[in-house]
Amino acid sequence: READTLAAQLSRILVWWLDLRRDLLPGDRLQLLYEPVPGPGEFRVLALVFSSESRGLSRRAYYFKAERATYGRYYDEQGQEVEKRIENGPIQEYEQVTELMDASGRRHRGVDFKADVGTSVTAPFRAAITRVNWHTRGNGNCLELRYLDSGVSALFLHLDEVLPESRPGKIVEAGTVIARSGNTGRSTAPHLHYELHAPDGRLLNPFEFHPTARRSLEDTDLAAFQRLRKRLDQSLSAGVN
Ligand SMILES: [Zn+2]
Structure with missing residues (x-):
């Protein structure tokens, strides 16, 4: 169980750097710091160094919670997020x-x-609400939008609730809260x-369909991050290679 959750944690970081369908290659090296967090078999990766001779790649990730942020996230050594974000995506927090x-x-x-549970879900684009709460055994509470400019259909599944005013046929503007x-x-x-x-039914990758960006830490957050990073780097280099 511990090994499984740790492997899942690692893959959620590595997936932004590597094609995980391929096996690790000879000469790939992974170094990490992690700590247990409350919950059975739960861990948090605090720092990760991945280097690959054959890929000519060396990447680092550090876990840091910015002062005003709800959640901690992973940043590279410059304080830029490892994960890409969808701009004006369906969920901000x-x-x-x-x-x-x-x-x-x-x-x-x-x-x-x-x-x-209960986090606001918003319409990324101006859209028509086309369906709510179908196949709820699998989908749970759910909602479908059709984006008016592109004709693309968007599914939002496993919701806590579809807002009562989100009824099929309604047009919602970009940024409207539609569900939790x-x-x-x-x-x-x-x-x-x-x-x-897509209108022809083909699946689209949200990270290709939407504009994306990586956020960076600034000011006091960046300074606090760099202090933490130095400590984590010291712990990493003190560890067994
Ligand atoms: Zn899913």
């Missing part, structure tokens, strides 16, 4: 992307955002599942 869409969409058809995220249907932890379909 989330802890981590816990699963991306795989290339074919066969293993996972959308993107999972880990977030506390939850843990309903076939879901084992609180998260939002966000899935996109």
Whole structure:
């Protein structure tokens, strides 16, 4: 159980750097610091160094919680987030992307955002609400939008609730709160599942369809991060290689 949760934690960081469908290569090296957190078998990775001779790659990630942030996140040595963010995405306050869409969409058809139950879910674009709460055994409470400019359909699954005013046929502007995220249907932890379909039904990767960016720490947050990073680097270099 410990090994599984640790492996899951690691893959959620490495996935932004590597194609995890391929095995690790000879000469790939992984060094990490982690600590137990409350909950059975739960760990948090505090720092991670990945280096690969064959890929010519060396990356570092450090866990840090900015002063005003709800959740801690992973940053590189310059204080830039490891994860990309969707600009004007469906959920602003989330802890981590816990699963991306795989290339074919066969293993996972959308993107999972880990977030506390009750977090606001917003319409990324001006849209028509086309369906709510269908196949609820699997989907849980759910909502579908059709983006008016692109004709793309967006599914929001495992919601705590669809807001009462979010009724099929209604037009909502970009940024409108439409639902609260939850843990309903076939879901084992609180998260939002966000899935996109082109008008012809083809799956679209949300991280390709939307503009994305990486955020960086600034000012006092950046200074605090750099102090923490130095301490973590010392612990890493004191460890056994
Ligand atoms: Zn999902």
